[in-house]
Amino acid sequence: MALSTLSVLPTLLVLAAASGADAAPGVKPRTMQQVLDASAPADWRRPDPAHTLYLDLPAGRVVIELAPIFAPHHVANIETLAHEHYFDGLAILRAQDNFVVQWGDPAAGEAGKEKSVGSAQRRLKAEFTVPWRAAFAWTPLPDGDVYAPEVGFSGGFPAARDRKTGQVWLTHCYGAVGVGRDNDADSGGGTELYVVIGHAPRHLDRNITVVGRVVQGMELLSALPRGTGALGFYEKDEQRIPITALRRAADVPEAERTPLELLRTDTPTFTALVEARRNRRDEWYKVPAGKIDLCNVPLPVRAPKP
Amino acid sequence: MALSTLSVLPTLLVLAAASGADAAPGVKPRTMQQVLDASAPADWRRPDPAHTLYLDLPAGRVVIELAPIFAPHHVANIETLAHEHYFDGLAILRAQDNFVVQWGDPAAGEAGKEKSVGSAQRRLKAEFTVPWRAAFAWTPLPDGDVYAPEVGFSGGFPAARDRKTGQVWLTHCYGAVGVGRDNDADSGGGTELYVVIGHAPRHLDRNITVVGRVVQGMELLSALPRGTGALGFYEKDEQRIPITALRRAADVPEAERTPLELLRTDTPTFTALVEARRNRRDEWYKVPAGKIDLCNVPLPVRAPKP
Numbered sequence: 001m002a003l004s005t006l007s008v009l010p011t012l013l014v015l016a017a018a019s020g021a022d023a024a025p026g027v028k029p030r031t032m033q034q035v036l037d038a039s040a041p042a043d044w045r046r047p048d049p050a051h052t053l054y055l056d057l058p059a060g061r062v063v064i065e066l067a068p069i070f071a072p073h074h075v076a077n078i079e080t081l082a083h084e085h086y087f088d089g090l091a092i093l094r095a096q097d098n099f100v101v102q103w104g105d106p107a108a109g110e111a112g113k114e115k116s117v118g119s120a121q122r123r124l125k126a127e128f129t130v131p132w133r134a135a136f137a138w139t140p141l142p143d144g145d146v147y148a149p150e151v152g153f154s155g156g157f158p159a160a161r162d163r164k165t166g167q168v169w170l171t172h173c174y175g176a177v178g179v180g181r182d183n184d185a186d187s188g189g190g191t192e193l194y195v196v197i198g199h200a201p202r203h204l205d206r207n208i209t210v211v212g213r214v215v216q217g218m219e220l221l222s223a224l225p226r227g228t229g230a231l232g233f234y235e236k237d238e239q240r241i242p243i244t245a246l247r248r249a250a251d252v253p254e255a256e257r258t259p260l261e262l263l264r265t266d267t268p269t270f271t272a273l274v275e276a277r278r279n280r281r282d283e284w285y286k287v288p289a290g291k292i293d294l295c296n297v298p299l300p301v302r303a304p305k306p
Numbered sequence: 307m308a309l310s311t312l313s314v315l316p317t318l319l320v321l322a323a324a325s326g327a328d329a330a331p332g333v334k335p336r337t338m339q340q341v342l343d344a345s346a347p348a349d350w351r352r353p354d355p356a357h358t359l360y361l362d363l364p365a366g367r368v369v370i371e372l373a374p375i376f377a378p379h380h381v382a383n384i385e386t387l388a389h390e391h392y393f394d395g396l397a398i399l400r401a402q403d404n405f406v407v408q409w410g411d412p413a414a415g416e417a418g419k420e421k422s423v424g425s426a427q428r429r430l431k432a433e434f435t436v437p438w439r440a441a442f443a444w445t446p447l448p449d450g451d452v453y454a455p456e457v458g459f460s461g462g463f464p465a466a467r468d469r470k471t472g473q474v475w476l477t478h479c480y481g482a483v484g485v486g487r488d489n490d491a492d493s494g495g496g497t498e499l500y501v502v503i504g505h506a507p508r509h510l511d512r513n514i515t516v517v518g519r520v521v522q523g524m525e526l527l528s529a530l531p532r533g534t535g536a537l538g539f540y541e542k543d544e545q546r547i548p549i550t551a552l553r554r555a556a557d558v559p560e561a562e563r564t565p566l567e568l569l570r571t572d573t574p575t576f577t578a579l580v581e582a583r584r585n586r587r588d589e590w591y592k593v594p595a596g597k598i599d600l601c602n603v604p605l606p607v608r609a610p611k612p
Contacts, residue, residue, distance in 0.1 A: 097525045098480050128592070143452050146599045174404050174505045183589045198528075199480045199505050199602060203586065203595040219403045219532040222504075226525040280509065283489045286434070289509040293452045296505060 032276040035269060036300060043269040044261040044302070045156070047215065049249035051075065053082055054258065055103075055217075056244040057092075062217035063249075063258055064177050067157050069135065070170050071127040071211045074179055077120050078190035078211060079248055084118040086191070087246035095224040096232025098198030102180055103243060104191055117191060126185040127209045129167035136161075136168055137266050141274065143291040147171075147202040151294040153265035157213060158294050160205065170210035173200045173295035175218055179209040197222040200295040215301050216260060263300040273298070338582040341575060342606060349575040350567040350608070351462070353521065355555035357381065359388055360564065361409075361523075362550040363398075368523035369555075369564055370483050373463050375441060376476050377433040377517045380485055384496035384517060385554055386426040392497070393552035396421065398530065402538025404504030407527040408486055409549060410497055423497060432491040433515045435473035442467075442474055443572050447580065449597040453477075453508040457600040459571035463519060464600050466511060476516035479506045479601035481524055485515040503528040506601040521607050522566060569606040579604070 030038075047065045055062040068075040081087060087103070094102040107113040138161070140152040148160030151171065158176075161168040170176065176196045181188030188209060195214055214221070224241060227234040234240050249257050263270060274297055279288035336344075353371045361368040374381040387393060393409070400408040413419040444467070446458040454466030457477065464482075467474040476482065482502045487494030494515060501520055520527070530547060533540040540546050555563050569576060580603055585594035 095529075097528055144450070146449050146451065146597050147595055185592050200599075201602065202599060203583075203591075203602065205595070206593045207591055222403055223401075223529055223531055225529055277509075285509075285513055286491050287512045289453055289511070291452050293506075293508060296507065296509065 029279060029281045030272065030276055031281050032273055032298065035272045035276050036263075039263070039269045043264055043267050045264050046259070046261055046304070047249075049252075049257065051079070051212075052249035053078070053212075053246060054249055054252060055087075055246050057220055057241060058244060059220050060217060061258060062220050063215050063260065064212050065156070065215050065262070066177075066212040067155065067170060067210075069155060070130055070157070070159070070168070071179075071209050073124050074127055074188075074190050074209050074211050077124055078179075078193070080120040081117065081190055082246050082248050083251055084120065085245070085247075086115065086117060086120065087243050090115065090243050091240035092221075092224065092234075092243070093192075093227075093240055094194075094231065094233045095197070095221075095226045097226045099196075099201060099232065100194040101197050101221040101224060102192060102194040104180065104193070106237070106240065108191065117189075120189070120191075122189050122191060123187055124189045124209075126181075126188070128185070128206045129165075129169040132161055132163075132166050132168045139265050139270065141292065141294055141297070143278070143293070145294060147205060153270070153297070156262055156265050156299065158297070158299075160294075167206075169206055170213075171200070171294060172196050172202055172204045172210065173213070174198070175214040176200075176210055177212045177214060178204070179211060181208060195221050202295075215262060215299075216258065259304050261302050261304050265299070273300075335585060335587045336578065336582055337587050338579055338604065341578045341582050342569075345569070345575045349570055349573050351570050352565070352567055352610070353555075355558075355563065357385070357518075358555035359384070359518075359552060360555055360558060361393075361552050363526055363547060364550060365526050366523060367564060368526050369521050369566060370518050371462070371521050371568070372483075372518040373461065373476060373516075375461060376436055376463070376465070376474070377485075377515050379430050380433055380494075380496050380515050380517050383426050383430055384485075384499070387423065387496055388552050388554050389557055390424040390426065391551070391553075392421065392423060392426065393549050396549050397546035398527075398540075398549070399498075399533075399546055400500075400537065400539045401503070401527075401530040401532045403532045405502070405507060405538065406500040407503050407530060408498060408500040410486065410499070412543070412546065414497065423495075426495070428495050428497060429493055430495045430515075432487075432494070434491070434512045435471075435475040438467055438469075438472050438474045445571050445576065447598065447600055447603070449584070449599070451600060453511060459576070459603070462568055462571050462605065464603070464605075466600075473512075475512055476519075477506070477600060478502050478508050478510045478516065479519070480504070481520040482506075482516055483518045483520060484510070485517060487514060501527050508601075521568060521605075522564065565610050567608050567610050571605070579606075 051066040053064040066075045092103040136154040145151040151160045158173045179188040180192035229235040278292045357372040359370040372381045398409040442460040451457040464479045485494040486498035535541040584598045
C-alpha cells in the first residue's frame with residue numbers, strides 16, 4: 001500500500017523516546033526530526049505538577065499546562081477549583097466546529113442548583129494582558145503577524161507583545177485554554193474553560209483571559225461531536241460529556257501521573273526547529289514557505305526516557 | 307441557565323433563511339448579522355451543480371465547491387472520477403489531528419487490487435499555482451499575511467497572489483480540499499483527496515494542488531476519530547469510514563440535491579462583512595482586533611428561501 005501521505009509531521013507531536021540517531025550537528029539545513037534527534041536533555045523541561053491540570057474524561061486524559069506568569073489570579077483560582085474537586089462530575093457543554101470546546105456547570109446561573117465554588121472565586125478581574133517584564137524570556141519569531149506587533153514564545157507558550165503599551169499576552173492558537181466570560185470583562189473566573197479546536201481565533205486575543213494550553217490529548221476534545229444548538233452547545237443532557245475529574249497533577253499520586261517532557265522554547269535547539277519548519281527540507285516540499293505563522297510552530301512533547 | 311458563551315458566530319455559517327430584519331443601511335459600524343440581514347438577493351450565488359461534489363457518508367452529506375479556474379485539469383479529472391463512481395465504496399483513510407482528513411482507495415498501490423480510474427487519469431501535471439488573469443475578480447484583504455505577498459478572495463475562495471511572479475493560488479484555510487500526492491510534484495491526480503481540519507497549514511500552499519473547499523458538512527469530517535497510525539492513518543479496516551457515494555451535484559436527481567446559497571465575495575456587502583469582522587461591534591468585544599487573517603473571514607452559506 002503506497003498512499004499519498006502528505007508526509008508532514010503533526011503539529012502537536014507526541015514523540016516516542018527520541019531516537020538519538022544519526023543527526024549531523026553543524027550540518028545545515030536540517031529537518032525538524034534531525035533537530036530533535038540532536039537535542040540534549042537540557043533542551044527539554046518537565047511541566048510543574050503544581051501548574052499542570054489533568055482533565056480526565058471517559059475516553060482518556062487531557063493534559064493542560066497552565067501559565068501562571070500570564071494570568072496569576074485566574075490560574076491560582078482554577079488550581080483552587082481543581083484542588084477542591086469543583087469540576088469533577090461537571091461536563092463538556094459545547095463543541096463548536098472550527099472554534100472551541102467548553103466545559104463547566106450545566107446548572108450555572110440557576111439559583112440554588114449551581115455548584116458551589118468552595119473557597120475559590122466565581123469572578124475575577126480580567127487578565128487579558130499583563131505588563132512585560134524580563135522574566136518572560138522572549139523568543140521572537142521573525143515573520144510578522146496579522147494581529148500583533150510582535151509574536152514569539154515565552155516559557156513554552158505562543159504569545160504576543162506590544163512594546164508601545166508594554167503589554168504581553170497569550171495567543172489563541174490551537175489548544176489554547178481560556179476562561180469563558182459574559183459581556184462584562186470581569187465576569188469570568190475559571191468555572192468555565194474553553195479550548196481552541198480550530199483555526200486560531202486570534203480576534204479573541206486581549207478580549208479574554210488565556211490561562212494555558214493543552215499539551216497532550218487534544219484529540220479527545222477536537223474530535224467530539226459538534227453541538228447542534230446555537231454556538232455549538234449540546235441541546236440534550238445526554239449529549240454532554242461527563243468530566244470524570246479535573247485535578248492538579250500535584251494532587252494526583254505519582255504513579256497515576258502522566259510524565260511528559262516539553263521542548264524548551266528559549267534554546268538554540270528551538271530556534272533551529274523553527275528554522276527547520278520555516279524552510280522544510282524533506283523531499284516532499286517543492287517551495288519552502290520561508291516563513292512561519294506563530295500558530296504553526298510545533299511544540300514537541302515526548303515521554304521521558306525510562 | 308446563563309452560560310458564558312463567548313458569543314461569537316461560527317466561522318462556517320449555515321444560516322436559516324435570512325431574517326431580513328431591522329438593519330439600518332448606511333449606518334456604520336455594523337455587526338456581521340446586520341450586514342447579512344441587509345444583504346440583497348444579488349449578494350448571493352448558487353454554486354454550479356457541474357462543479358459541486360456531494361461526499362455522502364453514513365453520517366450525512368459533505369458539500370464541496372470546486373474551483374475549476376484554479377485547477378482546471380484536476381477539477382475535470384475529479385469530476386470524471388465522480389461521474390464514473392470511482393469513489394463510491396472507497397473510504398476515509400486518515401484523520402490527523404489539527405491537520406487533514408483524507409480519503410481514497412485502501413488498496414491504492416497494490417497491483418491488481420486497486421480500483422480502476424476508468425476514463426480518468428491517475429496522475430496529472432501539478433496545478434499548484436496558475437497565471438493571474440482578470441477573470442479572477444480579486445477582492446483584496448487589507449491586513450497583510452505571513453505567507454503571501456497578497457491575499458484576498460476570488461470567486462468565493464480564499465486565495466493568494468504574487469504580482470512579481472504573476473501567479474495566483476488557493477490557500478489552505480480550514481475546509482480547503484486538496485489532492486494528495488507522493489514526493490513527485492506530478493504524482494497526484496485526484497484519486498486521493500484531503501480536507502484541512504485544523505489551523506491553516508499554509509506551508510502547503512504552492513506545494514500541492516488545491517481544488518476547492520467544503521461549504522457544508524465540515525463537522526462530519528472534523529469530528530471524526532483521529533487515526534492512531536503514523537500521520538493519522540487508521541490502522542484497521544474497520545476504523546475507516548466508508549464512502550457511500552461521491553457524486554457531482556449535476557449527476558444527482560434535483561430532488562436529492564442540497565440547495566445552498568453562498569455569499570458572493572465581490573460585492574460591497576462582502577466588503578462590509580469583512581469590515582464587521584475586523585472590528586467586532588457586539589458588546590462582548592472590548593478590544594476589536596482592527597485586523598483579520600485570511601482564514602478567519604467567514605464565508606456565509608444559507609439555505610435558499612422557499
